[in-house]
Amino acid sequence: MERHPMKVVGVGYRSGAGMSALKDAVDTAGTGAEAIAVSDHKTDLAAVTDLATTLKIPLITVSQVDLEKQTTLTQSPRQQERFGVGSLAEAVALAAAGPNARLLGPRVISSCGMATAAFAEGHTP
Known part of the structure; x- marks a missing residue:
């Protein structure tokens, strides 16, 4: 059975970033996300x-x-x-999208500078 590739948007953000900053970064990065990914070190998860x-x-x-296994x-x-990675948004997107995932482009930064987002596509485990 063929698996459908999954499109994941990875986000990185500064402490205190609100949902509007995250949404701006995600909207600027692209469309069609089937999941959103974040590093587990983040403790302020309300906005995401x-x-x-x-x-x-x-x-x-x-x-x-x-994260450390990813090349951004x-x-x-x-x-x-x-x-330990060049871009948190790119690394979380790649890791969440699964083995052999590929970035669909470099990370983008929200207009306020508080959040970043990048899309990756792959076959989740």
Whole structure:
């Protein structure tokens, strides 16, 4: 049985970012997300949980171990130092989309600068 590829949007955000910042980043990155992914180190999940509910898609949390396995298009020294990846949004999207996932483009930044988003497509485990 052939599996349908899943389109996942990964998000990264600064503490205090609201749902409007996340939605702006996601809308700028693309359309058609079937799930939203975030790093499990995030403790302020209210805005991303609200966004997942609004979009009617599941929220997937990704472990640090899975993040570090990802190769991102964007390389931010700040993100590399804090999370061990060049782009948190790209890494969580890739990890959540499953083995052999591919980015559909580099991360984008919300207009307020508080959130980032990137889309990946793959076959979830």
